[in-house]
Amino acid sequence: MTTAIAVGSRTGQSLVTDAEFDMLAAFCADEYGLERCVADRVVDQALAMVFVMGSSGAGAAMAPSQQVDPGWHTLILHTGWYADWCERSFGYFLHHQPNSKVRTRGLMVDVVDRIRSAGFEVDERLWGTAADCNPPACCGDGPCC
Template sequence: MTALATEQVTGRQLVNAELFNRLADFCAEEYGMERSVAERVMDEGLAFLDVMGRTGESLSPSKVVDPAWHTFMLHSTEYTEWCLSRYGRYIHHAPNSRYRDKAAMVDVVGKIRAAGYAVDESLWGTTADCNEPACCGDGPCC
């Protein structure tokens, strides 16, 4: 019996390579991240946005992933066109950090994973290690 491999998609596949690189460069510079970390953050942020766009649900990103959304929104022409062409509407950012506890992040990660995306749990505060803010910052797990 052969198991079928399910190919997971990544957030970076949702935009062209040139735009992804511009976003990752901006995110790294603006938020003081190593370029490799900024790439991971942008990848997770794009997957997160796609889940919200497709489901219409209002979700909160982790504190670590939130800069991806800010970065994309600051590229307003590209962000607006992306939202409108994919979902027929603009995805507004209405910050509400009180929903960043570990349980909320586990739920968000589950929705992203259920949509077929690979998830970097270290950016969501859902790994066994304690990660701010979902775990040590304002969550009950530490």
């Protein structure tokens, strides 16, 4: 018997404990001046992206959107936790290699496709891939906006 995982069936938040997610999202909200519900979405997407980067070895070809970047920084600023999580998740430390100057709609679509293909839910509004939306953290068409 085989079990198929539906595309978009898991979240970045599911990769960490509730206490870890709360610590990261609270920091993200405070450090970057985001409403907590927005910070929750940002950290969720950052966790999914970093997991895909580390587990696929495609980290050099991926970059966060401007909206997800604070979540990625939140993870790496918790250095001890981040190093342990990387080791548990993919067996090595995934270094941060900034390449924000190459953010394009095409790259964001590719990153979103990789995250979705790995079975994660994608918040398109945070990636600038939902219609023409890419304001600071949402389009005004969903929760917390």
